[in-house]
Amino acid sequence: MNEKHAYSSAEEARQEAAKALQTALDRLKDIQRRLKKMRDDDVTDMRYQLDDEKRKLAEIIDRAGKEQRMVGLKEEYYHTKSSCQYYLSTANNPSLQKRFDDCTRDEHEWLGYNSSGFIKRKIRELNLLSWDIRRKDLGYVTNLYLYYAMKADDEYKDIKKAALLKKRGDEALERKLPDEIVGIVYQLYELLIDKDTDEMMKGTGLAG
Numbered sequence: 001m002n003e004k005h006a007y008s009s010a011e012e013a014r015q016e017a018a019k020a021l022q023t024a025l026d027r028l029k030d031i032q033r034r035l036k037k038m039r040d041d042d043v044t045d046m047r048y049q050l051d052d053e054k055r056k057l058a059e060i061i062d063r064a065g066k067e068q069r070m071v072g073l074k075e076e077y078y079h080t081k082s083s084c085q086y087y088l089s090t091a092n093n094p095s096l097q098k099r100f101d102d103c104t105r106d107e108h109e110w111l112g113y114n115s116s117g118f119i120k121r122k123i124r125e126l127n128l129l130s131w132d133i134r135r136k137d138l139g140y141v142t143n144l145y146l147y148y149a150m151k152a153d154d155e156y157k158d159i160k161k162a163a164l165l166k167k168r169g170d171e172a173l174e175r176k177l178p179d180e181i182v183g184i185v186y187q188l189y190e191l192l193i194d195k196d197t198d199e200m201m202k203g204t205g206l207a208g
Contacts, residue, residue, distance in 0.1 A: 017071060021064035028057045073119050074111060080126045087133040099129050141181045145169050147200050148188040156191045165191070 031054050038047055081104060088100055103125045110118060134140045149166045156162035169184040189201055 017064050017067040021061060021068065024057050024060045024064060028054060028061065031057070070114050070116060073116055073123075077111070077119055077123050077126075080123050080130075084126045084130045084133075087130050090137075091133045093133075096129065096133060100126075103129065135182050136178050138176055138178050138181075141178045141185065142173060144200065145173065145181050145185050145188075148185055151188075151192075155193060156188070157193050158191055162188060162191050 031050050035047070035050055035054075084100060088097055103122060107122075110122075149169055153159045153162065165184055165188050169181065169188075172180040172184055189195065189198070192198055195201075
């Protein structure tokens with residue numbers, strides 16, 4: 001199955017799950033309206049039937065929600081895989097290619113198991129592989145460093161230390177050594193007051 005077909009299949013599954021969810025929600029609303037019209041002391045078979053259908057619909061809604069989340073996770077996997085393939089095409093490194101092949105081997109089989117934990121693990125592996133490729137790219141790590149170097153002083157816990165790191169970072173740029181620049185980027189990131197809202201490092205292996 002090629003990537004285009006995989007994306008198409010995932011989108012079809014998403015639409016089907018969304019349709020089933022909306023149908024169940026609409027029916028549940030209708031049942032709730034009918035139950036509200038009944039008196040509290042109404043003990044007819046109709047009330048029991050509606051209550052039973054309400055319970056079954058709740059199960060369908062819960063299942064549909066899980067299916068939608070699984071489809072979203074698979075789409076994230078395919079997107080991460082596609083990005084990694086692009087970075088690999090620029091690296092021309094057999095060792096990194098082997099890591100990619102090992103990670104994605106038999107994907108159609110284990111994707112069918114619908115194990116969210118396993119798919120998340122594969123996504124993390126691909127993100128780490130992408131990061132191992134990009135961290136050797138001088139242009140990429142330079143832009144990464146400049147992103148943190150241009151942040152306002154008040155975004156860092158220790159302004160003096162951040163200023164020192166920025167000075168060292170500027171010198172590292174002149175030496176054009178990616179590993180040295182990455183080391184400084186990592187230290188600047190650790191000094192951030194609010195890491196949770198910082199998107200730049202996500203998927204690099206230095207942040208979750």
